[in-house]
Amino acid sequence: MMPEAILVLTHTDEAGSSLTKSSLETVTAGKTLADRLETPLVIGILATDSNAAAKSLPGLNARILGVSGEAFEKPQYAADVAACEALCNAAQATVILAPQSSRMARVAAGLAHRISGSIDTHITSIQGDEAIEVTRWLYRQRIEATITRSVRPWILLIEGGVCAAYEGHEGEGELEQVAVELPELRTNVIGTRAPAHSGQTIRPDAKMLFVAGAGWTKKQADGQVHAGEAGELILSFLQKTSASLGSSKSLVDQGGDGQPVLPFLSHMNQVGQTGATPRHPKGLATCCHGEEPHVVGWRFITERRAISLDPNCGWARGKADVVYIADAFKVIAKVNELLALKA
Amino acid sequence: MNRMKETAGSCAPEIERPTLEADIACVGFGPAMGGFLTTLNRAWMANPADPMFESKVAAGLPLQVLCYERADDIAAGVSGVVTAAQGIRGSFPDLNLADISMAAPVTSERILYLLDPIGASRRPLTLRIADRVLRALNGTLGVRDHAYELPWSPRFLHKTGGLVMSIGQFNQWVGTQIMASGLVQIWPGMPVSQPLFAQNFERTGDQVVGIRLTDQGVEKNGEPGAAYVAGIDVRARLTVIGDGPFGSVGRAIDQRMGMPSGHDKREWALGMKFVIELPEETALKAGTVWHTFGYPEPAIFGFLYVHPERLASVGIFVPSWLGDPSRTVYRYLQHYIQHPALWRHLRDGKLRSWGAKSLDESGQHGEPFLVGDGYARIGEGSGSTNMLAGSGVDEAWTTGVQLAEAVLELLRNQRSFTQENLAAIYEARRRASWVEQNARNAINARNGFHLGFVPGIIGMAIAGMTGGTISLGANIPPAHKQIKKKQGKSKDDLTRAEVAKLVVDDGRPLHDAMMSARGWPEIVFDGKLLVSQQDALMLGGKVQAMPGFADHLVFRDAGLCIQCDEKTCIAMCSGQALTSGSGDIPVFEREKCVHCGACIWNCTQITGEGLTNIEFRAGVGGLHSAEN
Amino acid sequence: MSLHIVVCAGIVPDPLQTLEPIAGPNGPALKNEMMLPAVLDPWAASALYEAATLVSKFPGSRLWLVSLGPKAKLQQVMMTIAQKVTFELVAVDSASNGFADASATASALASGIAAIPDLDRTKLLLFGGWESASRGAGVTLQTVGELLGITDQFAGVDQIDMREDGSFEVLERVEGGKHQASVCAGAPAVLGWATGNLPEPHNNPQIGMANMRTVMPALQRAKQAALTNDGQQYLSASLPSQQRQTRVVRDLAPDAIAQELVEWIRTQ
Incomplete structure (x- = not known):
């Protein structure tokens, strides 16, 4: 078997000065793999100033390549894929790791095509004694598969949160600049935009995911719908805990014809079968039934609690650690009160 | 656009509606329509150039045949079935069962009388005496596991040479073949709201001139929303109605045209079944058929059919003549599968899916006029089900075939689809067939x-x-009068008071609490076979309830609901889509409605117009589950 | 200005069906796969609806739906989709599922697109879902784009605003629930859609009947495509067994529950 050579592709954050957390996590994945296979490690950096970005990698015993230029300030397909191609050509690696970031996900398959390689994405672990075996989920986190491939180069996009971010100590590696021949750029990135409603409710780095289900907008014990009150309780909770907000599909869809009942919710909040699968240490589900299609979105939530009126709900049967059989309106109101007191 | 001069329904606003012209408009896609369209399509494919197949509404094109089905998928039919398949095999003489998922030839049939191992069922004295005798014989003469196997099965129940099938899979197989030719279009997710009537100029009375599709972009209460789209009128030379036992088009025609003298749909049953993956070491072979009676109540018949690949359909029928106002199905089914005779085989199995449907058990007593000017009725809604043999699919299929043969003959002879012509060929053909003969025997x-x-x-x-x-x-008596409003038994009087407390304390449904109070043990959920009713709703499929359609269930007079003590509609609702609401009016959640139709015949309240207080209109969606 | 939009959209099992992997002759497969009701891949369906809206805004534009899957299943799904928006179908018959290799799928799709008569690549917007609900890799559409030589690609798109000069502004999902806004000079471009902003269109029988003139012939002439696996080998495919020992708290007052929750929220 041919010896493997590992390249980790990284990129900077919005500020452009340091490598993203997911890039540093992928560096850890690459280093671990290179150490195990006793093979050299190469890091590729995509940045306006890759020299400055390389400072995020002190003490890493690796060859560091970089592409630099204004064209790489903002993520953009044509420039990014050309840069990654140049880094791959310079590194001549057999296995290329990159973070499963929006920037890398946009170009990785195109890159695989250009370097005549193969690709697997959303990788949750890299294993294997001799061969490289990777795990990923299919059918929206419902089936877990372990895959290996014979084709090289093999690009792997590593999911965020599966490795610790690289933290080095003393020593700076020397960066080799790699030249990139850019095609004519027809796309101009003009910035980022946050949702218009009530600020930012999706917080990938939050310690907690708060999921609101359709029960919040159904008739309550008094026979009335209390959507306004529900909205206030949820937003207040998010504000006090800095939690990220998820929603069941049925709640997002509830308004029909595209208009949600709770105005701060959009399809981007949707967690589960046809939504996101975020990664947070804790998750609290409220007013949702905890069925498998909801719970597939909780695959990467470590501690799970739920508040439900139904003692036989899905959460109660092995899907959550703790289920409180109670009225979420009352519980969350009190939680908010306590959090305000203790703040 | 067409401003209809015809009347399409009582409350439809007089608005401009787009119009489609078709030669044949079909309502509902089930076994009957499968038989109709298969036969028609085959004749066309054999000779597409035959002038008889030229459309009269689209020059130069073949017949325009449009079929509209409420469910989101033609595989969404709900019924595990054993059928003698006489008619089906007639249409497919070279039938290869391997082509139809979940289909197997019948290999063995048993009839079991189930004793009550719990002592909670309400059995008459004669039965209790017989039960005592049978218990004494335990281990001998066919008595085992609290069940007595009849030494022989009567001939009228035999399904020798027949098939065990999933109707969902059978429909899918049939529909795929029909559509592949391109002659017939079967449109799922498109409910038909009502027939289009027009004055008949050649005689008194009305003719049917097509169908109206359901309005979309409306609020749940039917009010037009911002994205309102008026339902299209499909005008057709012939309208074929195969929309099942309680389809909105069939019922509208019954109301408008009346029923033959002495005919009425008074007998019903709600069938509910589980599809269970049997344990790996199961002794039950594909094609095994069990019919049971005696448990969980004497009036409740049950079945177990074994499909290939260790799948079994296991279910019960709760009939309208079980007069208990707290009658229910899901809980009974859970007790049924735990009967020792079944549990021995099912215990280590896994619930894969679930389904329910109403059966029109009136047979020929409920047969409507089979034909009229511009329309013909086929299938279960036309009274074809044979309640003696417990058989409906093959009969439905055959009525569809018979109508297609008649339509072909009329096309060939360039005759129109009048009442006389349809009666002379379709009705006459049906009357002379085994379907009629068996129905008469069963009446x-x-x-x-x-x-x-x-x-x-x-x-x-x-x-x-x-x-x-x-x-x-x-x-x-009419179905609503079969529900015994006053329970005379002291045990029930007592339990109602106890139960009311349980209901308040526990928040559980009244019928469920009633069963517990009568001595039925609580169901211990295991997450595999015994799951909550809401979990069952999500297993192996889901309920489709597209937004933009009006709610299909409407309470005509809220005052009648308030004065109703029984609320049997809630007890019998298969999906718990009807629940107790504030002010004593049940709450309807269409996201849970599987369109079983039980609420229609389980409403005890009658309006001044003589209608049951629950109106079940054309609605989209329903249970979307293939293994059914 | 007119557009030629090609939407690549596969079919997937209805999302709420029970899925179970089994070992098939060519690697893993889904148990009873042909029995499961299928739907158009949800994100690709968003792409189709967005495409139809765009086409309706620019007269002279055309919309093709390129779909790869088992023919019988494609036929069933088309009866639903064809009622929603007007398109011309290009069907590729293949036993594809989530376990199939994305690059092989991309090759088959690219061949199907390349063979579309009258397709003007200077007007081409290639649409699809940013990921599928089966493989969920986000690889296929990009690869098709590369195979067709398109170098402006967008992923996780929720909005496109076409301008009169043919350029367009596009919003892509990026980290933190935000959108990245870009302006592209114009076609050709690849847009992998997330959910977009449009509701699912109503079923319209007239649209359905119009589509049928092309849908059934397209299905009848669908070419078979065998998918290679590009050296991919599945070592295992299994359902997760993440059963937890759930503590069900029934008799605690809301205030006490709140107290317990706040303590839990505050623990590290």
């Missing part, structure tokens, strides 16, 4: 059940063995 076979369980069984046996020549007479 009074179940009358005895209105006198009690034991007379019912005796009556059924006599009718079966004499070919219907001898049967018990009975005055069959």
Whole structure:
């Protein structure tokens, strides 16, 4: 078997000065793999100033390549894929790791095509004694598969949160600049935009995911719908805990014809079968039934609690650690009160 | 656009509606329509150039045949079935069962009388005495696991040469073949709201000139929303109605045209079944068929059909003549599968899916006018089900075939689809066939059940063995009167008070609490076979309830709901889509409605117009589950 | 200005069906796969609806739906989709599922697109879902784009605003629930859609009947495509067994529950 050579592709954050957390996590994945296979490690950096970005990698015993230029300030397909191609050509690696970031996900398959390689994405672990075996989920986190491939180069996009971010100590590696021949750029990135409603409710780095289900907008014990009150309780909770907000599909869809009942919710909040699968240490589900299609979105939530009126709900049967059989309106109101007191 | 001069329904606003012209408009896609369209399509494919197949509404094109189905998928039919398949095999003489998922030839049939191992069922004295005798014989003469196997099965129940099938899979197989030719278009997710009537100029009365599709972009209460789209009028030379036992088009025609003298749909049952993956070491072979009676209540019949690949359909029928106002199905089914005779085989299995549907058990008593000017009825809604043999799919299929043969003959002879012409060929063909013969034999076979369980069984046996020549007479009350409003038994009086407390304390449904109070043990959920009703709703499929359509269930008069003590509609709702609401009016959640239709015949309140207080309109969606 | 939009959209099992992997002759497969009701891949369906809206805004534009899957299943799904928006179908018959290799799928799709008569690549917007609900890799559409030589690609798109000069502004999902806004000079471009902003269109029988003139012939002439696996080998495919020992708290007052929750929220 041919010896493997590992390249980790990284990129900077919005500020452009340091490598993203997911890039540093992928560096850890690459280093671990290179150490195990006793093979050299190469890091590729995509940045306006890759020299400055390389400072995020002190003490890493690796060859560091970089592409630099204004064209790489903002993520953009044509420039990014050309840069990654140049880094791959310079590194001549057999296995290329990159973070499963929006920037890398946009170009990785195109890159695989250009370097005549193969690709697997959303990788949750890299294993294997001799061969490289990777795990990923299919059918929206419902089936877990372990895959290996014979084709090289093999690009792997590593999911965020599966490795610790690289933290080095003393020593700076020397960066080799790699030249990139850019095609004519027809796309101009003009910035980022946050949702218009009530600020930012999706917080990938939050310690907690708060999921609101359709029960919040159904008739309550008094026979009335209390959507306004529900909205206030949820937003207040998010504000006090800095939690990220998820929603069941049925709640997002509830308004029909595209208009949600709770105005701060959009399809981007949707967690589960046809939504996101975020990664947070804790998750609290409220007013949702905890069925498998909801719970597939909780695959990467470590501690799970739920508040439900139904003692036989899905959460109660092995899907959550703790289920409180109670009225979420009352519980969350009190939680908010306590959090305000203790703040 | 067409401003209809015809009347399409009582409350439809007079608005401009787009119009489509078709030669044949079909309502509902089930076994009957499968038979109709298969036969028509085959004749066209054999000779597409034949001038008889030229469309009269689209020059130069073949017949425009459009079929509209409420469910989101043609595989969404709900019924595990054993059928003698006489008609189906007639259409497919070279049938290869391997082509149809979940289909197997019948290999063995058993009839089991189930004793009550718990002691909670309400059995008449005669039955209790018989049970005692049978218990004494335990281990001998076919008595085992609290069940007595009849030494022989009566001929009228035999399904020798027949098939065990999933109707969902069968429909899918049939529909795929039909559509592949391109002649027939079957449109799922498109409910038909009503027939289009027009004055008949050649005689008194109305003719049917097509169908109206359901309005979209409306609020749940039917009010037009911002994205309102008026339902299209499909005008057709012939409208074929195969929309099942309670389809909105069939019922509208019954209301407008009336029923033949003495005919009424008074007998119903709600069938509910689980599809269970049997344990790996199961001894049950594909094609095994069990019919059971006696448990969980004497009036509740049950079945177990084994499909290939260790799948089994296991279910029960709760009939309208089980007069208990707290009658329910899901809980009974959970007790049923735990009967020792079944549990021995099912215990280590896994629930894969679930489904429910109403069955029109009136047979020929409920047969409507089969034909009229511009329309014909086929399938279960046309009264084809044979309640003696417990058979409906093959009969439905055959009525569809018979209508197609008649339509082909009329096309060939360039005759129009008038009442006379359809009666002379379709109705005459049907009357002369085995479908009619068997239906006549069965017509009074179940009358005895209105006198009690034991007379019912005796009556059924006599009718079966004499070919219907001898049967018990009975005055069959309308379905809503079969519900006994006052429970005379002291046990029930007592339990109602206890139960009311339980309901308040526990928040559980009244019927469920009633069963517990009567001695039925609580169901211990295991997450595999025994799951909550809401979990069952999500297993192996889901309920489709597209936004933009009006709610299909409407309470005509809220005051009648308030004064209703029984609320049997809630107890019998298969999906718990109807629940107790504030102010005593049930709450309807269409996201849970599987369109089983039980609420229609389980409403005890009658409006001033003589209609049940629950109106079940055309609605989209329903249970979307393939293994059904 | 007119557009030629090609939407690549596969079919997937209805999302709420029970899925179970089994070992098939060519690697893993889904148990009873042909029995499961299928739907158009949800994100690709968003792409189709967005495409139809765009086409309706620019007269002279055309919309093709390129779909790869088992023919019988494609036929069933088309009866639903064809009622929603007007398109011309290009069907590729293949036993594809989530376990199939994305690059092989991309090759088959690219061949199907390349063979579309009258397709003007200077007007081409290639649409699809940013990921599928089966493989969920986000690889296929990009690869098709590369195979067709398109170098402006967008992923996780929720909005496109076409301008009169043919350029367009596009919003892509990026980290933190935000959108990245870009302006592209114009076609050709690849847009992998997330959910977009449009509701699912109503079923319209007239649209359905119009589509049928092309849908059934397209299905009848669908070419078979065998998918290679590009050296991919599945070592295992299994359902997760993440059963937890759930503590069900029934008799605690809301205030006490709140107290417990706040303590839990505050623990590290």
